Amino acid sequence: MIKAVSSLVVSIAAAAAFLVFYWNDMGTAALGVTLALAVAGAGAGLVFWAHDLMRDEEISEDRGSLASTEEEIETFLESFTTGEKKIARRKVLGWMIGSAAGLLGLGSVSLIRSLGRSPLPVLFQTVWRSGTRLVTPDGNPVPATIEQGTMMTVFPEGNVNATASQTILIRVDESKLRLPPGRSSWAPGGFLAFSKICTHAGCPVAQFEKTVNILLCPCHQSAFDVLRGAAVVGGPAGRPLPQLPLYIDSDGFLRARGDFSQHPGPEFWNRS
Template sequence: MSTNRPSGDLTPATGGAPVADVPDRFEDPGLPHHPERMADRDPKAAKRAERQVVTLLLVSILASIGGIVGFLFIPVGTTLLDVRLSTIALGVGLGLGMLGIGLAAVHWSKTLMSNTEYVEQRKPAASSPEVREEAVAKLEIGVAESGIARRPVLKGALVGAAALAPLPFVVPLVGELSPSWDTRKFRHTAWGDVPEGTGGRLPDGTLGRRLATDPDNRLIRAADVTNGSAFQVIPHGISDQEHYLEEKAKAVVFMTRIDPSELNISPERRDWSYDGIIAYSKVCTHVGCPVALYEQQTHHLLCPCHQSTFDLANEAKVVFGPANRALPQLPITVDTEGYLVARSDFHETVGPSFWERERMDENR
């Protein structure tokens, strides 16, 4: 509240009475009476409030540790439930860690920090050395009034909670984005393997991994794919493999059929499609989100995360958005029984572009 006191005058406000008259306008009503809190009158109440704040901070500490432990030690198996348990543990730990600090800060300010209100004259916008010195002095007053210097247990709990709360968010990022993280796993997918019972024989006698619908693992005949139809495709029998979810995440494919006259195909890819049936990786080359929104009329495939748009009629090249390379294409054909099969693995690394650049650097 602004008053007519000299600039820089900072004194406790008096309750009730007007501070000064403002000519030709109205009287400043001043501040209402500010009652004392129980913690101001009773040292036992203040100690009890301190214990409550410490308890909230300990909850934050335990939650942060629990989130990290859950992320590191809950095994990620082959079912979605295993993934959810690890993710829930991390999310709950992060949420409770931040919530504990927030509640502790609110309770601390309401019960333990100074209960005195101050008023001062507004100052010019430009600050001078004197103003900066005054600001530092006020900060020192605030630190003193918070009572943290004479409450070492409270100070230790606050430091511990603040240090641990961000870890459930930081630990996964450090583990996955560090230079030592092995990105070579993205250079090979399940399409390059043909376990027994999952392949179809090509006319030249070789075997290729059969295409199957996700999630029911149903084989797909070329005759079942009509113009404009859309399929989410996985390697046949992939659910029986070790690390099923990881392998599926890399190998998942979007497949559709476009009139061959509308396809712009380079000579080296003439045999990568079959009668207009094309298949491309669903892993966006921007940051790895699953591309899934298909515009049948334009043949555009959109990523819902950052709106990268790929033209399937033009070898899935980028026509809009932050992605800077086309989606990798899966070479496909039909086997001797009429089922769609993969001729080989992807010829490019699936996923975000920085992985591909790393591969190119290594090759050089």
């Protein structure tokens, strides 16, 4: 008796306190503690009440059988087949209702069309074009004077919200470069630009270890060797980060020579 009564006393007091705290906008901890005491007090009161004050006896009861008798099943099957025969007598009507339902079903699948055009082009294209100037997220052009070991995020000029085009710009020692064949002119002055979207699961490849020239994806720890054209050197990624070919214009600003070497981002079935 004493346990149930004291639990319920706590509950009533805490409920009153909760209301006062709520009306005075007292904050999360005060609300949480008073509500917890109010409801848990009521709960404990009920459990003590049931446990200590109600006489409870253990009952043993026949489970009975879940399955019906054979006769009941037979009667059901008989009723069902009698009805089924009436439907089956008109085969043509059955075919017709089937085709109508089938056509409407196909029609409902075509509602996908409402969602807009095929996703495919979006997955291939970025807004990088030959001559596009590199800009910082604030929209400022990038001069070819930034120091070695620097990493920054850049976008195509006029498209700082084009997330598929986000790019990492890194300056390294030009003499250490070992880029794949055909890319010797892509990194003037040691400026390298790669897609910032990891080719594994699409996270931004945001960590640069400048002492070893490794780019690291913080999501699944794929590692890319910057000097070798962001080739995969560890972790689950399947292909290098696509590289953006660069040149330095007559005003000393960095520009793209074209789009990435491959489509950016995670892999998919229909990639070219």
